[in-house]
Amino acid sequence: MGLFSFLTRKNDDAAPQPVTGSIPAAAPDTRLRGEPSRLGTEAERARQRDIARATAAKIDEIELAFTSDMFSDEPSWGSGARHPASSSAAPMPDELPDAPAVPAGAPAVDESAILYANGQVAVAEQLLLDALATLGRHERLPWWMLFDLYQADGREELFESVAIDYASHFETSPPAWKPLPGALAGAERPTALVALAETFDASLDASVAPRLKRVLDASAPTVRLDFGRVTRIDTDGAACLLSALQTLRAGGRELVLAGADTLLGTLRPMLAIGMRATSQAPWLLLLELLLLTNREKEFEETAMDYCVTYEVSPPSFEAPRRVSTAAPAFGATPAAGGERFMLPTLVTASDNALFTAIDTYAGEHDSVVLDCSRLARIDYAGAGVLQTRLEAQARAGKRVELRELNHPVAALLRLLGMGHGAGVEANAAGVIVLYPHRY
Numbered sequence: 001m002g003l004f005s006f007l008t009r010k011n012d013d014a015a016p017q018p019v020t021g022s023i024p025a026a027a028p029d030t031r032l033r034g035e036p037s038r039l040g041t042e043a044e045r046a047r048q049r050d051i052a053r054a055t056a057a058k059i060d061e062i063e064l065a066f067t068s069d070m071f072s073d074e075p076s077w078g079s080g081a082r083h084p085a086s087s088s089a090a091p092m093p094d095e096l097p098d099a100p101a102v103p104a105g106a107p108a109v110d111e112s113a114i115l116y117a118n119g120q121v122a123v124a125e126q127l128l129l130d131a132l133a134t135l136g137r138h139e140r141l142p143w144w145m146l147f148d149l150y151q152a153d154g155r156e157e158l159f160e161s162v163a164i165d166y167a168s169h170f171e172t173s174p175p176a177w178k179p180l181p182g183a184l185a186g187a188e189r190p191t192a193l194v195a196l197a198e199t200f201d202a203s204l205d206a207s208v209a210p211r212l213k214r215v216l217d218a219s220a221p222t223v224r225l226d227f228g229r230v231t232r233i234d235t236d237g238a239a240c241l242l243s244a245l246q247t248l249r250a251g252g253r254e255l256v257l258a259g260a261d262t263l264l265g266t267l268r269p270m271l272a273i274g275m276r277a278t279s280q281a282p283w284l285l286l287l288e289l290l291l292l293t294n295r296e297k298e299f300e301e302t303a304m305d306y307c308v309t310y311e312v313s314p315p316s317f318e319a320p321r322r323v324s325t326a327a328p329a330f331g332a333t334p335a336a337g338g339e340r341f342m343l344p345t346l347v348t349a350s351d352n353a354l355f356t357a358i359d360t361y362a363g364e365h366d367s368v369v370l371d372c373s374r375l376a377r378i379d380y381a382g383a384g385v386l387q388t389r390l391e392a393q394a395r396a397g398k399r400v401e402l403r404e405l406n407h408p409v410a411a412l413l414r415l416l417g418m419g420h421g422a423g424v425e426a427n428a429a430g431v432i433v434l435y436p437h438r439y
Contacts, residue, residue: 106135108142113411116149117380124408125149132165140170141407147175148406152376154179180345180406181324181374194361195256195371196220197340202229204237212244221253224340224371228259228328230266235279238267242285245292252322256373259328260293273305280310287315292323326373327404340371340403349381355389362393362400373404378412387418402432 108131115124128149131142143166150159156177163174196218198211215223233241248255267289270282283306290299296317303314341361347354362368368390378386390400405413410432418432 108135109411110415112145113408113415114380116408117378117383117412145407148408151179178325180376193222193342195222195224195340195342197224197338199226200230202231204230204233204241206236208237209240212240216244216247222342223248223253224256224258226258226328227263230263233266235281238281238285242281242288245288254322256324256326257292258326260289260325262328264289273309276310291317292320293325294320340369342371343375345374345376347378347382347386349379349385355385358389362398367399368393370402371404372402375409378409383412383416387416
């Protein structure tokens with residue numbers, strides 16, 4: 001439980017209670033999406049959103065500072081990362097995140113998952129919107145499914161509108177807008193491939209150089225770097241990582257940054273405006289991360305502080321290409337030789353080449369890790385085919401993991417019985433594990 005749970009902001013892990021009585025004067029209207037908007041103008045909507053996010057960000061910053069010092073095994077809200085005592089031990093079934101509480105007789109969740117899987121997005125969306133006034137009064141899963149649906153389609157305006165209602169109703173921060181790769185108009189839809197994955201430990205220092213060299217020397221077209229565990233970085237580590245990121249960006253390889261916000265939060269306290277005697281590496285690494293995550297406004301503000309501190313011209317901003325962000329991995333560092341099979345945007349029953357590629361990948365590894373961070377949708381028949389293939393691998397003695405599932409896809413797979421009670425991590429990524437001993 002967060003240290004500041006006694007304030008009006010509620011811990012996201014706690015089960016929210018039905019709303020009763022009067023609402024504070026700051027938010028007198030409790031209407032949900034699908035009803036007329038509470039805010040009169042777009043300017044007022046933007047102001048309210050900025051105030052809510054700024055307040056939540058400040059509370060999160062304070063909580064992170066305290067929990068990092070006092071409770072290293074408890075993640076900050078929304079970080080999507082948990083820090084086990086040993087990064088080398090594989091997660092056991094009881095270490096998986098708890099599934100979201102879905103009461104018996106909540107057909108809206110199952111029905112919307114099936115409708116979405118079958119491509120009936122508008123009907124699934126309306127069903128979830130209607131469920132906000134009933135099931136959504138005390139359960140968050142329909143909200144999370146709706147958020148993921150909008151992110152998969154690249155509909156930011158509707159996402160933000162529902163986010164305002166979510167923040168008002170649950171008195172906590174909504175998920176951040178992170179559209180799936182290929183969701184926006186004109187964007188290239190990613191295809192299936194095997195990606196090189198590197199997960200970093202809590203401390204980044206000069207010892208990270210050999211691991212970064214392995215990443216740079218590899219021929220994999222896609223590289224996934226996970227910073228979700230990082231709690232400390234020194235100037236040598238910053239310099240090594242900065243050089244590697246710049247090389248990867250210049251080389252044009254696809255880059256997936258997991259836990260980028262965690263690394264940004266670790267870097268910011270290291271910077272002091274006007275302290276010219278300190279190394280420039282943390283400053284330049286922060287600027288590089290802001291560029292890669294396409295945060296132009298924050299980049300320009302930080303660049304100005306950097307210019308004032310060192311009296312030199314800062315780097316210029318250029319929109320990143322072939323870079324995406326993802327939630328950090330839950331549990332221990334994935335096996336499979338530091339590789340992940342990254343699923344495409346859409347999986348259907350007719351994707352024979354995809355299922356053959358998965359079988360080939362599984363045959364080369366003792367542990368099968370399917371990265372679903374780019375996956376928007378699996379059709380119903382395709383989910384059945386995938387389940388059959390993966391359960392066959394589990395019966396053959398393989399440990400199979402599906403990581404970073406969005407909530408609609410995770411709900412569909414749960415409905416089909418995949419994983420036998422596997423969990424979905426709140427506000428971050430779904431995790432389903434098929435253990436060989438169960439088959």
